[in-house]
Amino acid sequence: MEIIKILQSKNIEPLKNSQGIYSLEFTQEQLDMITELSLNAFTGGLDGIEYFTNLASLKIETYYKDKKEYIKFKNRASITDKDLIKISKLSNLKQLSIIGQTNIGYIDLSNLSNLTSLEIKGNSNLTEIDGLEKLEKIEDITIFDNNELYEIPSLNTLTNNNDLYEAN
Numbered sequence: 001m002e003i004i005k006i007l008q009s010k011n012i013e014p015l016k017n018s019q020g021i022y023s024l025e026f027t028q029e030q031l032d033m034i035t036e037l038s039l040n041a042f043t044g045g046l047d048g049i050e051y052f053t054n055l056a057s058l059k060i061e062t063y064y065k066d067k068k069e070y071i072k073f074k075n076r077a078s079i080t081d082k083d084l085i086k087i088s089k090l091s092n093l094k095q096l097s098i099i100g101q102t103n104i105g106y107i108d109l110s111n112l113s114n115l116t117s118l119e120i121k122g123n124s125n126l127t128e129i130d131g132l133e134k135l136e137k138i139e140d141i142t143i144f145d146n147n148e149l150y151e152i153p154s155l156n157t158l159t160n161n162n163d164l165y166e167a168n
Contacts, residue, residue, distance in 0.1 A: 007026075007030055007033065007034075010033050012030060012033070014026065014030070028051065028053075031051050031052050031053070031054075032053060032054045033054070034052055034054065034055065035054050035055060035056045035057065036055070036056065036057040036058075037052065037055060037057070037058050037059070038058075038059040038060075038061075039058075039059070039060045039061070040061055040062070045079065045080065045082065045083050046079055046083040046086055046087065047086075049083070049086045049087060049090070050086045050089045050090065052090065053090070053092065054092055055090050055092060055093060056092055056093060056094045056095065057093070057094065057095040057096075058087065058090065058093060058095070058096050058097070059095075059096075059097040059099070059119075060079055060097065060098050060099065060101065061097065061098075061099035061100055062078060062099070062100040062101060062102075078100075078101045078102045078103035078104065079098075079101050079103065079104060080103045080104060081103075081104055081105055081106055083104075084098075084104060084106070084107055084108070085108075088108055088109070088110070088111045088112060089111065090112070091111060091112065091113070091114065092114060093112050093114060093115060094114055094115060094116045094117065094137075095115070095116065095117040095118075096112065096115055096117070096118055096119070097118075097119040097120075098119070098120050098123060099119065099120075099121050099122050099123070100121075100122040100123065101122075101123045101126075102123070102124050102125055103125065104123055104125065104126055105125050105126060105127050105128070105148075106126075106127065106128045106129075106130070107120065107126065107128070107129045107130070107131075108130045108131050109129065109130065109131035109132060109134065109135060110130060110131030110134045111131075111134075112131070112134075112135070113134055113135065113136060113137065114137060115135050115137065115138055116137050116138060116139045116140065117138075117139065117140040117141075118135070118138060118140070118141045118142070118143075119141075119142045120142070120143045120144075120146060121142060121143065121144040121145050121146065122144075122145045122146070123146045123149075124146070124147050124148065125147075125148055126146040126148060126149050127148045127149060127150075128149070129143070129149065129152055129154075130154070131154070132152065132154040132155055132157070132158060133154040133157040133158070135158065138158060141155075141158070143155075
């Protein structure tokens, strides 16, 4: 589990039970030490992600090696719109990547005003992104290959960085 590895890299040994199995209970102090998290092809939701209050970088991605694997697992390895509500409470986030998530339809970025980098790609059922106009610190945006996302009305309101451009 990635959280355990991160804590160990900071010389904090998570609790173990009598059989030597790691406990999945962490103190808020331990969670506050985690500033970067990368989740790859996981199953299940993001219950508890809102407790990572110092999280500055979050990457959630699911890649499939071929179409057969995609068809088999496309509905299992994905976050949902409910998970995105939890992510929206992580006000210290500076970098957010959401890649290959088939079970999301709507992203609201309104509460993530500290974002400097945003990557949203390969989310086949994503239809709407709101709150881009609130991203006053944004420097880098990649929104690509979201097959059901036909327009992003607030994209043209981003004026903070002259290096932003729209790729066709």
